[in-house]
Amino acid sequence: MAPKAKADALQQKSPAEFFAENKNIAGFDNPGKCLYTTVRELVENALDAAESISELPHIEITIEEVSKARLNRIRGVEHHDRLDEQLYQDFESEEAKKKRLAKEAKDKEKLQKLIDKHGEGAAPVEAERKKMAAAAKAAGGAMRGNLFYRVTVKDNGAGMPHRDIPNMLGRVLSGTKYGVKQTRGKFGLGAKMALIWSKMTTGLPFEIVSARPGAANKSHYVLDIDIHRNEPNVHKEETLPNPGGWHGSELGLTIEGNWSHYRSYIVRYLRQIAVITPYAAFTFAYKAEEEKNSLRINFRRRTDVMPPPPRATKHHPSSVDLELVKRLLKATEAKSLTVFLRKEFDCVSAALAERLVDEMQMGVEGDMSPRNLTDKQVVRLHQLLHEVRFDDPRGDHLSPAGEYNLRLGVMKEVHPDLIATHQGDVKVFEGHAFIVEAAVSVGGRDVKSGINSYRFANRIPLLFEQGSDVITKTAQKRINWAAYKINQAADKVGVFVSIVSTKIPFKGAGKEYIGDDVEEMVAAVKAAIQACCVQLKTKIVRAIAAREQKLRKKNLTKCIPDAANAIFSVLERMAKREAGEGEEDPDDGGPGGAEDGAGGAKRRRLAPPPVRDDKGLLPAVARRELTAATLAARLTEYVERIDTDMALEYQVQQGLAAGIAKEPLYLMPLSSRHSHGPELHANTCVVRLLSGYT
């Protein structure tokens, strides 16, 4: 890195140096993103720590704005007045100032012209205003390196062993989560990258307070990292009394960042992690230098049911490479090859181990020590492991969020009109078990029209690079939404997919998205979303039917007054005629004479037959007992009844559709002296009639 080194001199980098120089690989792209990634890495570590001891997590996150002046005070660098004003970036020469003022005046004039032409508030005026604002911002805000924050995350987790703390936090690629186990972190990078970033920007160290459960003391460390050597550099180490029996960790560091650019991401991240971890409580506080810019959000715990924590498992034989086989053989404590196979691999029984050893041939015996295998025998073993069919891992070591939690989260997040959830079966890729859970929602608050995907991997939300992610791509391109009566463009569709696995095929160490090239995962994601859609389709079809029914009722109801009046006027006239039999209807006869002469007999009406009035309507009309109002009331009643009938029928159908068969459930009399007669079947119960008692 030293620029004077000969161009082709060979240099060796420590992993810390490598990641310091290529921060973006770990999600530390720019100051704003660094702030975001720091928060999420610390939060995920905190959740893992609490879950590892089956404690309901309570995480406190604080981001405190640190002005440059304050930072300098902390670092012991006093403020210095500028001596040579012209050196600085924000220095403006007389000429530049003149130019700027001229430009501003011109812009203003242009704006005024636009206002005169289009009127205040018109689109072109607003566009011009926006442009001017952007230019002003670009001119003023381009200077980097002025925004600093102290990030603190406190949990109630397992804490860290006192002597391990320096290595856990001050050494890149060191960690406790490297086993075959579903964990949020995996790379051993997150917290260390935050520390490297703080060292690169503020130079201030990490501050750690930590206590293990039941410990009488808590550890207090102040440390940073020697990037060149990839070694922790301890400034202060002490143990403090822990009278309250507190356990957990509190980590604090000061970094450059950009709250205003990444505020929405940080808040979205916290909202989504609260969605997928409803058994955790989060309190978040942003403390600005000016109180009015501060922000405080609490995400309350919404359930006390914590999914069983994931367990470490063994390597599946089909997932191991040649190198790993060698390492396992070297590290094993097993005395014989058969025991080695059984103990170190998943899905290998004692009997299968025997068969494998027999199949190896090449002079391999089951009771030979694993360390004594020759290189060629190892190659043969590796090859055999890939040729033999093993059972798939069972996946009981995984800890999916659970349909209940997922549904709870979605309900809270988007308040949808409709929701369906599905948990897929355990699937396998390259010997790693994985489970896909999905929820699909339609409608709701704050949801845009179209497909909105929410992605979770090992129960962390993924917010970036969604265009390339397997979940987004599947939701957008591989689901025929129309087949499920969902309008991909117009409906507000939420697609929530959570994948858990001992190995998530992330692209990049930043854990930002899952590649689209693992076929097994593509298929599983698609199947899970489709399963939700099938459930939704039934509901949507029913909802459409209900909406139509409602509409029909509304239309019928609207017609009632007119219909009632019309019927009544007919009845009234009939009643009148019934009353005065011989009286001629004024509409009939009379003025029709001229036509009679021309048109002939065919247009002459027959005398009306006597009305059959079994129900005695006409006398009722005559007596004013039956009026238009009473007719309207009866019609309304009738429309309502149809509605109720259909609703009942609908409920019954829904019950049947949902597979709720009627169960025989009797309150049995205590004695057998009763005799029963016929059964009366109603929709919701069956009544047996008592026919005798002896």
Next chain:
Amino acid sequence: MAPKAKADALQQKSPAEFFAENKNIAGFDNPGKCLYTTVRELVENALDAAESISELPHIEITIEEVSKARLNRIRGVEHHDRLDEQLYQDFESEEAKKKRLAKEAKDKEKLQKLIDKHGEGAAPVEAERKKMAAAAKAAGGAMRGNLFYRVTVKDNGAGMPHRDIPNMLGRVLSGTKYGVKQTRGKFGLGAKMALIWSKMTTGLPFEIVSARPGAANKSHYVLDIDIHRNEPNVHKEETLPNPGGWHGSELGLTIEGNWSHYRSYIVRYLRQIAVITPYAAFTFAYKAEEEKNSLRINFRRRTDVMPPPPRATKHHPSSVDLELVKRLLKATEAKSLTVFLRKEFDCVSAALAERLVDEMQMGVEGDMSPRNLTDKQVVRLHQLLHEVRFDDPRGDHLSPAGEYNLRLGVMKEVHPDLIATHQGDVKVFEGHAFIVEAAVSVGGRDVKSGINSYRFANRIPLLFEQGSDVITKTAQKRINWAAYKINQAADKVGVFVSIVSTKIPFKGAGKEYIGDDVEEMVAAVKAAIQACCVQLKTKIVRAIAAREQKLRKKNLTKCIPDAANAIFSVLERMAKREAGEGEEDPDDGGPGGAEDGAGGAKRRRLAPPPVRDDKGLLPAVARRELTAATLAARLTEYVERIDTDMALEYQVQQGLAAGIAKEPLYLMPLSSRHSHGPELHANTCVVRLLSGYT
């Protein structure tokens, strides 16, 4: 990694282990991609090696299929017959076989039914066939670990120093390209990742032959890597005579891969690297076990002009972080702070260094040793470097492809109808200079309708993850193509963008795409594409005009026979009347009598006036000198002439538009005894008339 380690035991990974476990970060996602990435990493190293000694690169790439049987022979593992057939993945129990056959029969029946219904070749039939083929493939081809390849890449580059070879190839994060310099490789990962992959899959080592220019001996190594220790593991080391004075490197290794899945990517990569490196020759051979599947492609050198190689530069003050400042201070050989500032940083003159030291205050003096700065003074220096305005780096250390090379490449790649190229100015992000070059083409061979982007970074093609790339995103979303008369959906548009920089903000170590979040880069890419579009617009407008002109000519020509006939028939009749003066026109008078009675005098025709026939057309017609054919010939001539005139005018306009002013260029007579009269100006030349000779 050992599964029996306590779940929360702290483990330390070597960088080699880290990348072995997270291969996908470096572009080693799956066997097919690994084959692709291995080829490209070796090819890029080879190009860098040749360019570093300004040698026109000649690269030979061979991929040789190695069957499993042959691999086993090489590894000394003989073939073994299966003893326990039921163990294997491809074993099919009687029951499974019965099931499969039943399913196949059923599928066949279904297919037959579809054929009966829709007819052979109909869409549903083909879809069903495809489904069946996919199912058969999935059932048979799912087994991994059977496809192996030997990859060899040979170059004529700088070679490697004998004693450095093990560390250069057998240690992750060690390299020669870590300076501030534009290079293809950067991470010190590529070749080592290929070695790790070979170790994980075949266990076979790297074989290297290398010689420096002018060396009497060449080095021969066989080595692999101890992944756990991140150390080279040398199997064989020797020096061989080098009588021919050859220099360069030849690397060979055997890996698992998948040629058929990634063949198209490998070929596309080679095509594109040939496009952007037209001064290099590439020969590629794929040797399959069966000769008929082999493939051979040569990419010839198309120019001998090699752009000047990039040079290493110094850190720009605005790009350094606190950590780097500390490291530079520690490593410098400068005796005083002012010398340190001038020597270690770009764009810092001696005078500026003095001013900077003065501005630091805090008791800092220009002649104090850089090593004696206190921590606080270092913090102050770092802060100052970010507050002060420095000149932007000049970018003359970069080596862009050049517009000429880019155009050459595009012409060869797509044979476009129209092309425009543009090289942007040197721009800067985070203190790193970068240059964006672009070419936009319209039309051509093998180009799909719509925007096709071709991306290059430090002169390597990027093929993957294009959806998230700054170039694709800019081309797709930030260019208003319609404004340049380009139809974004229907036209065949090729967008070629090449970015060179001392730091390319790649996302991930796989060098697959450039993130979309560096504003300076977004702006520069947009500007470069737009500059091409502006050029194209003129051409397109002209092409449209030319097309319209051609169309008009075609239409006019089409009308000529009819027009000639019509005119001639008129002339003929006129000539006849002229000949027999008193003869009455048969159309006139006679049958009009009845109407005369009704309509009156206004409809009566006047006697035709005598024809003015100045050109003597009518006699010519009468003499049969002017016929329809001669008329047609004259009209054709006229249409042609208009066309020629317009073409001339068009060319002149084009010349003027392109800024080609007419230069006075005379063949001067040797003596001055000539006198010249007036000048005759034509479109393309000026003629001076000779008026006298003394």
